[in-house]
Amino acid sequence: MAGTWVYAETVEGTPKPIALELLTKARSLGEPTAIALGPGALKAAEALGRYGAKKVYVHEDPAFVEVLASPAVDLLARLIEKEHPDLVLFGMTYEGRDVAARLSARLGTALIANATDITRKDGGLAVVTPVFGGSMLVTTAPRAKAPTLVLLRPKAVTAEPAGSSGAPSLETLSDPVDTGKPGARVLRREKEKASGPRLEDAAVIVSGGRGLGAPENFKMLDELAAELGAAVGASRAVVDAGWKPYAFQIGQTGKTVKPTVYIALGISGAMQHTVGMKGAKTIIAINKDPEAPIFKMADLGVVGDVHKIVPQLIQEVRARKGK
Numbered sequence: 001m002a003g004t005w006v007y008a009e010t011v012e013g014t015p016k017p018i019a020l021e022l023l024t025k026a027r028s029l030g031e032p033t034a035i036a037l038g039p040g041a042l043k044a045a046e047a048l049g050r051y052g053a054k055k056v057y058v059h060e061d062p063a064f065v066e067v068l069a070s071p072a073v074d075l076l077a078r079l080i081e082k083e084h085p086d087l088v089l090f091g092m093t094y095e096g097r098d099v100a101a102r103l104s105a106r107l108g109t110a111l112i113a114n115a116t117d118i119t120r121k122d123g124g125l126a127v128v129t130p131v132f133g134g135s136m137l138v139t140t141a142p143r144a145k146a147p148t149l150v151l152l153r154p155k156a157v158t159a160e161p162a163g164s165s166g167a168p169s170l171e172t173l174s175d176p177v178d179t180g181k182p183g184a185r186v187l188r189r190e191k192e193k194a195s196g197p198r199l200e201d202a203a204v205i206v207s208g209g210r211g212l213g214a215p216e217n218f219k220m221l222d223e224l225a226a227e228l229g230a231a232v233g234a235s236r237a238v239v240d241a242g243w244k245p246y247a248f249q250i251g252q253t254g255k256t257v258k259p260t261v262y263i264a265l266g267i268s269g270a271m272q273h274t275v276g277m278k279g280a281k282t283i284i285a286i287n288k289d290p291e292a293p294i295f296k297m298a299d300l301g302v303v304g305d306v307h308k309i310v311p312q313l314i315q316e317v318r319a320r321k322g323k
């Protein structure tokens with residue numbers, strides 16, 4: 001039986017943004033069924049219904065957040081073998097990749113990662129994925145046994161409520177959870193401390209690369225971001241050098257963002273980075289190298305020294321704000 005399922009990640013009873021994006025896409029593929037696991041899953045079901053889930057499976061055992069992946073894989077495998085969906089969508093997140101990869105191995109079915117679009121065509125599926133740093137797109141028509149598992153990239157779809165969608169039907173599960181298997185366990189959770197908006201949600205992002213020269217030069221980015229109400233991001237080279245934690249990384253192996261304005265400072269524009277920010281509405285680049293690839297995609301490019309330009313920019317913003 002054909003059916004589109006969504007593995008809906010939640011936190012403290014609230015669906016994560018990626019869950020709502022997946023449901024928005026799933027509505028174009030049929031009537032979505034969502035699976036929400038862990039404490040607060042029942043509370044999250046109402047919001048999942050607003051974004052199109054016609055049915056929601058919930059299981060609130062704490063083990064789903066205390067033990068990584070294996071309890072979720074066990075439950076999903078049982079449900080899939082019983083209900084036979086032909087497509088299961090996951091977010092291209094830490095949790096989504098972990099669960100989907102294990103589930104694919106368990107079921108012996110196809111897994112397509114890093115997708116940006118999915119459609120039903122000629123009775124089958126067509127899954128679009130970027131390759132070569134986003135310079136080309138590949139469409140895959142999976143022929144392996146159902147279900148096909150697809151990892152959709154965050155921000156590939158804009159989350160939109162379903163409008164007149166009614167409350168979803170709920171099925172509360174009480175299957176015993178096996179916590180005795182060897183595996184990773186969560187020992188402690190700490191919320192990331194940030195003074196500005198979350199990188200994934202920010203309307204304006206100020207991002208720095210190795211062209212800044214030294215980690216201490218990120219202080220001027222922090223100042224500029226504070227004046228603009230922006231979030232601070234970084235290239236992979238900066239993170240690899242230890243200048244910023246991985247949570248700041250934007251790109252193919254980091255976060256995908258779609259701000260209204262993206263300001264790239266000292267970033268050359270390698271495809272590994274641009275694939276994560278090319279969806280920005282306006283891109284502003286400052287780099288002393290006139291041949292930097294970032295200028296090919298920038299709406300406004302400034303050839304110059306960021307160490308001289310950014311302090312002037314901060315002063316100008318403050319002046320316009322009357323400071």
